[in-house]
Amino acid sequence: MPTIMLIAVIGILFLQATGAIPPSSVGGPMTIALAFLLGALAVGIHDAKTRQRGPLGWIVSIAVALTGAFLSAPLGGMAVAMLLAPFVQGSSSLAAAGGPVMAIALAGTMIVTLAGAWGAIWVVNRWR
Numbered sequence: 009m010p011t012i013m014l015i016a017v018i019g020i021l022f023l024q025a026t027g028a029i030p031p032s033s034v035g036g037p038m039t040i041a042l043a044f045l046l047g048a049l050a051v052g053i054h055d056a057k058t059r060q061r062g063p064l065g066w067i068v069s070i071a072v073a074l075t076g077a078f079l080s081a082p083l084g085g086m087a088v089a090m091l092l093a094p095f096v097q098g099s100s101s102l103a104a105a106g107g108p109v110m111a112i113a114l115a116g117t118m119i120v121t122l123a124g125a126w127g128a129i130w131v132v133n134r135w136r
Contacts, residue, residue, distance in 0.1 A: 048077030080124020
């Protein structure tokens with residue numbers, strides 16, 4: 009998990025540093041959501057591969073990881089936004105503030121999202 013999380017955080021920060029996340033009202037959030045989706049998919053594939061699951065196990069692992077990510081991403085984003093609100097300094101949002109504040113928000117939200125995916129897999133593995 010730490011390797012997947014590190015690669016995912018580096019990837020999202022790379023996207024933000026290179027300007028690959030467009031500042032438009034739709035393109036930016038869609039790019040960020042795709043990065044979160046790919047990170048959660050990697051968590052599900054890693055679990056299925058390391059535990060040598062069958063075809064149904066692969067489907068369950070990936071579905072559970074995506075469900076955990078989709079449940080934790082909004083909560084993580086909201087928590088990170090509340091924590092970083094004092095550092096926005098007059099901007100209307102974190103995206104408008106840009107720079108290091110946006111980078112910290114992206115990294116924090118990615119960590120919370122992948123932790124949610126991993127936590128959901130952990131809960132389901134306790135039931136198996």
